[in-house]
Structure formats: structure tokens, C-alpha cells
Amino acid sequence: MSEIQFNSIPVNLNVPGQYAEFDPSRANTGAVTVPQRTLLIGQQLAGATAVAGQPRRVFSPDEVGALCGRGSQIHHMAKRLLAADALTPAYILPLADKAAGTKSSRTLTVTGPSTAAGTVVLYVGERRYAVGVSSGMSAIAVAAAIIAAVNADADRYLDAAVDGADAFKVVLSARHKGIDAGNVRVTLNRYDGETLPLGVGVAIGALTAGTGDPDLTDAIAALGDQWYTTWVLGGTDGANLALVKAELADRFGPLRQLDAYAYAGINLDAAAAITLATGQNSPWLSLVDCADVLTPTWATAAHVAGCDTAEPDPGRPRQTLPLTGVVATAEALGRRTFAQRNQLIEGGVSTLKVDADGTVRIERLTTTYRTNTYGVTDKAYFDTETLHLLANLRYTLRSRFALKYPRHKLGADGSTGPNVMTPAIARAEIVSLYIDTWMEQGWVEGGEALTQFIAELVVERDGTDPNRLNSRLPPDLINQLRVSASQIQFIR
Template sequence: MASPNVSFNTIGSGIRKPGKYFEFNTALAVRTLPGNTQKMLIIGQMLATGTATPLAAVDVFSGDQAALYFGAGSLAHLMTLAAISSNSYLSLQVIGVNDAANGGAAATGTLTLTGPATSTGVVSLWIGNTRLDVTATAGDTATVTAAALVTLIGQTPALPVTASANAGIITLTAKHKGTVGNDINLRAQSTATGATVAVVAMANGATDPDIAPALAAVFAAGHDIVVSPFSTQTALTALRTHIKSVSGPLEQRSAIGVGGWAKTLATGTTLAGQINDGAITLGWHNGSVMLPGEIAAAYAAVIASEEDPARPLNTLALEALDVTALADRPGRNEQENALYNGLTPFEIGPGDVVQIVRAITTYTVDAQGIDDVALLDLTTIRTLYYVRKACRERIALRFPRDKLSTRTGPKVRSELLDVLYKLEELEIVEEVDANKDALIVERDSQDVNRLDAAIPCDVVNGLHVFAGRIDLLL
């Protein structure tokens, strides 16, 4: 028992020995908002050469570590490289998954060389975004040139393929089983007269591993951003299910999911419509030679670099991504179409830098199929997550073991209002005074031990469009 306005946690009320007793109360110490450092998780296929335990998330700080843990040239390795290249200060964990145990097939492609070369030149092969060059001198046969290329591929362990040669034909085989190998881009050219090259694209990869076990393994880990290695309806649906579970009102471990897309606008918007979720974003880099997982990892790392949840990501650079050909770059109409259909477009900005146009989620329609812009911008869900975190932590700090009396509700409301004012100072929410009458804290009608609250949250929107009229005066 204590006085009406002062309570104690450690000083009992039955003391009779004279003395001056003091305890320390830290519940009022924190008056600021919580930090918002973003913890990112990459899910990626790993190779048998990796030293990490499958389905066990590990901290990764460099591409070399990822190569050691998951195998050089593995999808997990390549995604890590893309992420760290885009944000070197990233708080990153990676969880490896093995190839599918049943039904998996590795994609293959071929490079056919002819010869002999009649002049000295260079035969070049691009595997994804990596260029390999060998010199072909006059008289070199296709067999000689092919052998040189195979040797060079073997000396480049970060590639996602292995190679073998039969005469002048090089067969490239994806290191992973699954559809990921089908997205490995192959290109070739020759400047040596008489030596020609012809490419057959990677194909016939089948059966991706299920990422659900990896998501289950990190259910309680509290990652803010989760990157999918595959941009398929199956993988992104599993990610959506995970995020709804961990970010719901009971678990409250707020997270967003990120995928990548390099193919056509039509197929990308179809995929976005199949997911239609306000916490999943799909980055579109049309015509990219990089894997969807690499695109997703680079995009996610840039999202993680912005701790202010309300600040738009427009124009932020994706330095790890390739500069696409002019013919592949989406025009304004395509970008508008993407933004109306749940796809985040990238563009090539000044200095040939890949940039985010506007980061949006895949959510475009509500449960009735009616157009809904409530969660259009990625900043909206990130802001709501942060407001929830700020309110929850303040209540937890101030009222760790309080009684529920008629005085408790007003005290809780006061703390929530203080949080909202501080959020307004940082331009995360706005119009707090105008909406404060809607801030309600009241006792539950059924549970005598419960307080219920309605917290108005007018999120600060991004400045995405400016329109001006210039009036001519003569």
C-alpha cells in the first residue's frame, strides 16, 4: 500500500524501523521515441560446400563470409553481395535453404563457338552481370577457345554456374536446382574474325525449395525486412503468410517483404495482383541481367538505409544493380501503369545510376476488389509500424505493473498523446491537435483488467507530385 499519488516497487508499507529509504524508479527515464534501426533477413539457396547449417540464420558482414557460409556462387552469396554493395552498413542476417530434395532439376544453357580464328580478338561471355574475356589468336580453333573459357569460369567461383566443354560447345549448368537457374542471363560476342559465338539461353530448371521452413525458423527473430529469393506466387504467398503472422496485433514484430522482378510489366503486375498485400513490395528493374533475388536484396538494403519511416525513397540509388539497355528502360506510361498496379519501378538516372521511382506495395484493391490507396506507399505501413512501436514501448515503460483504477485511463491517454506530439515533431504524423479528441482510452466492457484505446494516426505523406501553372504575361 502507498500514498494516493506515490507507489513503490521495493519499499514495503509495513516498515517500523526508523530510517530514510529510497528506491530508484526508471519507468519515467525514457521520454524520447524509440530507435528504428532496420534488421534485414535474406533467404537464399545454399550449396553443399557452405559451412552454415541450413535453416539457421547467421549474421553476415561481407561477401566473403557469405561465400564461406553458403558456398561461392550460391544464390545466398549473390544476394548478400547485392545487399552489401547497396548498403555497406546493413544489419544483415542470412538463412540458407538446400535445393529441393525431390523433383529438382538444374537449368542448363550452351555457348557454341566456331573457328578457327583468322585474326586476333576477344571472345566475351557474360554470365549475369559478370563479363569473362579470353583472347583468340589467329589459328585458334573453337576447341581451344572453349577450353580457355571453361578454365576461366572455373577460376571465377562467384559465378552461379559450372561449365564443361565438348569440342567447341560449352555447356553451362546452374549450381542450384530450381527455376532460379532459368533466370541466369547469358550473352556473348567475338571480335576475332572467323570465331563466332551462339548462345542458347538457360532453361529447364525446375522445382524451387519451399521457403516456409526458413520463415518458420526465424518466426521469433524480429526481422524488419525479409527478402524472398524467388519472385513466384508460391514464394511470395508464403512470405505474405509469414508477415501477417509476425506483424499482427498479437505478435507485433513488424516486417515488410521484398521481391524483385526483371521481366515484363504485364507479368510483373499480374504477380503483384496475386499477392496484393500492403506489406509486400516488388521492385521492377525491366531487362536486368541480374537474378530476381539479387534485385530484391539490393532494393531491400536501400529500404533499410532509411530509418525515417515516413520519408519517401524516391531517387535513392541502387548501386549494385546493372544499367539496362535503352530499349528496356520503361517510359513514363509504363511507370505510371506499374504504380497503379502494385509494381515499384526503377529507372536509370543521371550518371547511369539505377534509382527508385516511387516505392509502393503490391496492395491495390480491398477484399471486395475495390480500388484502395490506403496502403499504396511503402512509407504508410512503415509509419504505422513505427507508431505502434512507439506507443507500445511507452506504455510498457510507464505502466509495467500498474493497477487499473479510474485514474489509470487518463494517465495512459496522456502518455499516448505525448508520443503523438513527439511523432508530430519529427513529421511522422500530423494534425495531432485536430485529432486529439478522437484519442480514446477507456475500460473494456467485458474484461475488468483491460483498457482499450483508439489512437488517431494521420500519417505524413510523401511529396511525390508538384504541379505548377506558368502564366504568360506580355
């Protein structure tokens, strides 16, 4: 029997000629990594042309602004995502406001008149509004100037309007209904040299929270089995987080195998943040602590996701990556302490760190998973890199067999003939995969770990289904250099 088995050239070919076919089974020699796609889930403005609840690929923030409304939540999410990673395919899942929802708001109370010329520097999120004030300007006139400056910004986070009862008051209201979309920080004088004009006061009132986030049930159903590897959530209400966690768990399972991971931003006190993370306990969800940044939580989370997807190595820690464009709060307002950040990480909250020059960086990205089904502490899925590594191990394993052995027969060890797979052949292929791809890429450990992998690897035909090949793989995942501890024993 011939050793060459053709796929397309028939054996009973009688017409003279020269025939050649191509066989791509040996073409893929490098690592086949998970095909990345990022999905932004956020609210669009009324009158937007994008179809709510339907995913759509986008290529620029301006395109998202045109589709979903400039200054919309999802527009700003796209700005931050694409600033960090413009190469990974990006998709939006725009949401309409919930009809029964309400908008958040807060009031600025202006006092005056000014006794000297100057500038009111107002920050809404990280967006800066420098409002010129002349000497003798009344509180009502200053309030009107603030309103004009904010509303002139097409990409503003909030709308500004005069209070119906008091013209010296400015009402800042969300552009969306719901809880998270309008939770935007408002502050004055972020940088040195920014001070209120003499005689002018601006009191920032407490936030009146909005209500009613959009329901994600239909939007998630519309995704079908399309693979989106990284999700960014515009909201963190309990009902929608439960829907997302259930969907991601199902996608992670052995039948769908659509590994995906979600990021969401939060701005809570440390205890409340840990409580929220504890209640999620999901290997597929990161809650990013945004307490030290002016940029809204959902925009910051999008930037973090972009930094994550822009890193080609699934096992390399994302720590120290800068969030360029995300603006930190003023140091004078106080920032998370070392002890707080340490406890946040332990409690399942991802942390950011602010440099002395104000640069915001990723400190540690962690999942919210901390206990197993029995409530016992479980660090199996502590860090996001673990999930990324597992996704790539599974994908390369599946790809190796799908590309090299797509139409093979299955026999017991010792079986011969063309296109025959046996447990021994499969075992050798898996060991080869461990060495030439997983170790080569730095996804798993070598040395004793390789010896252990070979010793504990099990490949066998199923006991009841002779057409099924079963295997159990014990890879030792590469770890991340998080802490370097040294003891210096000096002599004098």
C-alpha cells in the first residue's frame, strides 16, 4: 500500500495529466493563540442610529460617537479601549436607557460676587472646564458661564442646567438613566495653581443616584455563540452581573469553549468594594478599583481591558502598565493606602496605583474568585493571567489535533495503516505540544514540571465508545513575579 494518501486526487483517475493537491496539515508550525475580540457593553444616547442590543464591529471612537451619540457612555468606553489597544478587533453592544429609569444629578451652588478676576476650574470626570471670571461678576453670571462651558463640550459626561428655583445653582445631570452611567466625579482645582477667584465659592452637592440600569438578558442572547474574549461592562448592578457571570461560566465550559473574561470598574470605599467582590466570587470577572481616578469607572475599566488585550503574552503580568489618559484624583484628597490595596487584592478587587507624577498604572489584576462551592478558600483562579493561560492551552490543544488529525481513524496501540490515530500517537503529540509550544512560549514550567507532566499524562480510548479518545493533562502553569523578598544580613 502506498504511504501517500491523497485527500482530493481520486485513486481511479484515468485521464492523463499532472495533478497536484495541497495539504496544509503541516503548515501551522508556530503557536496558534486565542483569537482576541473585545466587546464593550454600554449605554447609547437617545436618537442614536446603532441598533440597541445588537453587537457591531467598530474601528474608531469617532465611529462609535456617530453611531451611539458623542459623549455617550459607550463612546467614552471606546475612546479609552482604543487608546490602549487599537489593533484587537473591537465590538460594541449598545444599550438603550431603561424607560422607567431615572438620571443621577448633583447641584453646584455658586456664591459671589467675585472681587478679582480669575478662573473657575471645574472637573467633570477628567474633563476640564476653565471658566473665566471677571471682577465683580455675580454668582448668577458665574453659574451661567459654567453651564455654557460644560454644554459646549460635545463629549461631556453630564449636562448642565440652571436650577429652576435658584439661578446661582447649576444642576449637573447624567446623559443616561441608570446607576453607573451618571456616577461621575465632580471636583475643583485638580492641579497646582488652580484656585477659585477671590469672592467666588462653588459648593459641590452630594450625588443623587439614578435608578434602573438596562436589562442585559436580550442583549446577551443576541451574542449567540460568537466569540468575544474580553468584555467591558458599563454597569455593576447585581442582576446584570449575575447574568454576565452565568453566561461567562457557560462559555468557559467544555461544550461551548468560548473562553471570555469581563472587566468592570467600581468606586466604593474599601470595605464596600471587598463586600461586592466577595458576593461575585467569579473566575471570569474583575472589579477594578477606581477610587483614585477622576475618569469614570466604566471608561477606566475599558482602558484596563485594552492594556490587557494589547499584551500578547497571556502569562505575563500586567502590573505597571500605564493607563495613559486616565487622570488621577488630587493627592491632597487622599488615595488608597498600601494596606488598603493589599486587602483589596486579597478580597478579590483589582487595584491601580498612582505614581508621584500622577501616572495611573495597573498594580494587580485579580479575579473575584476566592472560595469554592463549600466556602473554602481557593486560590486556583486568583489572578487573571491564570484564565488567559488556560484559554490558550485549551485552544492550542484543540487546534493541534483539529489541524493535524481532522479525519483520522482510531485504533488501539499497535494499529498501523494510513490516517490511523492511537493513544500512543496522541500521547506523543501532546508531549510535543507541551515542549514545542507551551514551554517555548513560556506558558508552562519545564524541568521537573515536564517530567511530572509526562509521568502523569493519561491518554486512552473510552471504555464504552470505541470512537472516542480521552486524555488527562497535568500542566504546571507558569507563574508571575509579583513579590521579590530579600533579607540583607550586613556586617559592620
